Amino acid sequence: MTEPIGASTRSVKAVSSQKVPGQPVAPPLVPATTYHLASDATEGLDFYSRVSNPTARQAESALAELEGAASALVFGSGMAAITAALRVLAAPGATVVVPADGYYQVRTYATEYLVPLGVTVREATSAQMCDAAEGADVVLAETPANPGLDVVDLPRLAAICRARGARLLVDNTTATPFGQQPLALGADLVMASATKALSGHSDLLAGYVAGLDAELMAAVARERLLSGPVLGVFEAWLLVRSLGSAGLRHERQCHNALALATVLAEHPAVRSVRYPGLVSDPAYAVAAAQMQRFGGLVSIELADAAAVHHLTERSELLVAATSFGGIHTSADRRARWGDPVSDGFVRISLGIEDTADVLADFTRALG
Secondary structure, three states: OOOOOOHHHHHHHHOOOOOOOOOOOOOOOOOOOEOOOOOOOOOOOOOEOOOOOHHHHHHHHHHHHHHOOOEEEEEOOHHHHHHHHHHHHOOOOOEEEEEOOOOHHHHHHHHHHHHHHOOEEEEEOOOOHHHHOOOOOEEEEEOOOOOOOOOOOHHHHHHHHHHHOOEEEEEOOOOHHHHOOOOOOOOOEEEEEOOOOOOOOOOOOOEEEEEOOHHHHHHHHHHHHHHOOOOOHHHHHHHHHHHHHHHHHHHHHHHHHHHHHHHHOOOOOOOEEEOOOOOOOOOHHHHHHHOOOOOOEEEEEOOOHHHHHHHHHHOOOOEEOOOOOOOOOEEEEHHHHOOOOOOOEEEEEOOOOOHHHHHHHHHHHHO
């Protein structure tokens, strides 16, 4: 198909097997670790699953297609993917910029493991990221940022990085490839946790790195081979199974998120709402310019921790849980994990429930 196709069609197409009579429509699980060897060369053949496996390659092919990448590599988690990319690019003496308002464990990794290696680590918020890129060798942006949902101007940041020869890495977990295409916007590598909306069932840990530069992706593949944070074969198969419906699930999550953000923006119990898809949101102009969908996360601020507890206890649909992107609508009070937010700050991950039911449940639970 040469004409543009929709997200759900992309999802199904990405995991479709070749049309071979007598062969399964759904990609089969190949639970092998060891393979018969040829008498001499092994190039192009599977020989050990830490290097390559047919099921993992199916997942990688699908993810590359969704991200608009030349290739992708799957990892055992999103953090495994991010840290592998950083180890490849953050050499001793380099200056690395990481998000001050993004996932907190990325900052922890940079401080505890990169700094002792002689890497200079600078933290920057989404609003500061373009300025912070001046003088950097590697810039890691997360946009929209988790949990505050600020948005980084990726084309502008990419231009700054290119001008000084810096590498731009983008964490695309919150947006997903259905909402944003960082490689098309100038990123060198895109990483994400496939644990979230792409797998979508709260039962699978996975991550990936995708890119266009064959040499850079080969370096990431070498790092994965030697350090070993591969994705298990069964998990890779579950991911392939999940990707086929990811576009459809994400569409409902985004629809629910915008509807909820619109309602909560007018609710007297809610002090503030952040959602990049709200026209009134500070990030809307940048988000609208670079995102196709605005994601399934909404961040709100209630009076205090007790108000958050009251919300989750009274709700019939809300699941109190960390992580996000599953089929259930969930809420996470982020201050409990050490994020620099108020005690009443809540990250809400919208599920795939009927929109009217979600709105009615929140309205009733907030009182």
